[in-house]
Amino acid sequence: MPINHKSLEALRAFVETGSVSGASDRLFRTAPQISRLLSALEDEVGFPVLSRRGRRLRLTKEGKEFYQEVERLMLCHDDLNLRADQIRRGKTEHIRILAAPFISHAVINQTLAQIMMRRPDMTAQIDSRVRLDIDVWVTEETFDLGIAPLPIKEGVFNIEPFLELPMVAVMNPSHPLAAKKVVTFDDFSSHQIIATHARSLLGQHLQSLVKRTGKRLNVRVEARNGVIACQMAGLNLGCCLADPFVALSSGVEDLVIRPFEPGGILKYGFLYPAGRNRTEIVDEVATEIRHRTTELARHIFDDDVRLSLRL
Numbered sequence: 386m387p388i389n390h391k392s393l394e395a396l397r398a399f400v401e402t403g404s405v406s407g408a409s410d411r412l413f414r415t416a417p418q419i420s421r422l423l424s425a426l427e428d429e430v431g432f433p434v435l436s437r438r439g440r441r442l443r444l445t446k447e448g449k450e451f452y453q454e455v456e457r458l459m460l461c462h463d464d465l466n467l468r469a470d471q472i473r474r475g476k477t478e479h480i481r482i483l484a485a486p487f488i489s490h491a492v493i494n495q496t497l498a499q500i501m502m503r504r505p506d507m508t509a510q511i512d513s514r515v516r517l518d519i520d521v522w523v524t525e526e527t528f529d530l531g532i533a534p535l536p537i538k539e540g541v542f543n544i545e546p547f548l549e550l551p552m553v554a555v556m557n558p559s560h561p562l563a564a565k566k567v568v569t570f571d572d573f574s575s576h577q578i579i580a581t582h583a584r585s586l587l588g589q590h591l592q593s594l595v596k597r598t599g600k601r602l603n604v605r606v607e608a609r610n611g612v613i614a615c616q617m618a619g620l621n622l623g624c625c626l627a628d629p630f631v632a633l634s635s636g637v638e639d640l641v642i643r644p645f646e647p648g649g650i651l652k653y654g655f656l657y658p659a660g661r662n663r664t665e666i667v668d669e670v671a672t673e674i675r676h677r678t679t680e681l682a683r684h685i686f687d688d689d690v691r692l693s694l695r696l
Contacts, residue, residue, distance in 0.1 A: 395426070396426060492677055530656070544655070552628065577603050577604075587649070614631075616635050616636065
């Protein structure tokens, strides 16, 4: 039995609002109509989607798993409706970008703003996913251009490396290591640090140095998010190893950035869906991003060795 789209809309509205009454308000239907749609959905899929606990309805285990697929389908449906509306209005210059949040803040937003000033009819959709989930989200999302740290698992997309950046040490201007031109691992390990996620490339690099040297790290703060780590460093709670893009996105106006040795390299690549021709807009945005990131990399270390957030 085919699944009724109205039933899926009812389920989505129920999950997002948390109640049948909330779903009825959102969809301009009565509560009994929403209840009938949810009951019909369970008959259509052949397993319980919702369970009642007291007076509240909740997703079952099977319902939670099913809803992940429903949400992905509904997002694609939303995108389809949006594109149809844009085409009706003659908005054919459109790009869907998928990137990690810190890349969007540091690079993509200003790049798009400049291009859209030149192209008044251009429209764009920007979505972001956390870095540690990149291998998952690039296989589940619809996009024209992805920007992601490498390496990444192969998928139904083509990978084009475009930038390499050094890992850097980041700290408050009053931190003792701020007086050094280069921060070594010996320097780093002799001070309190802010650690990032152990699965991150930064965390893996530090752990490899710990194993190689036998030194211990004096971790004062564990920040699973690189932006938070840079913000904590800005508050002078320690020094952290950072991605320059993350430091740019941290919102801290006065950070000191130093080369770190032995250094690790962070690589970035464009992701293009396989089997799809690149549009002129996609090529233009990729070219502008490549140019902007190259300029950022060139100016990361200035004479005052402060990180400029206005680049």
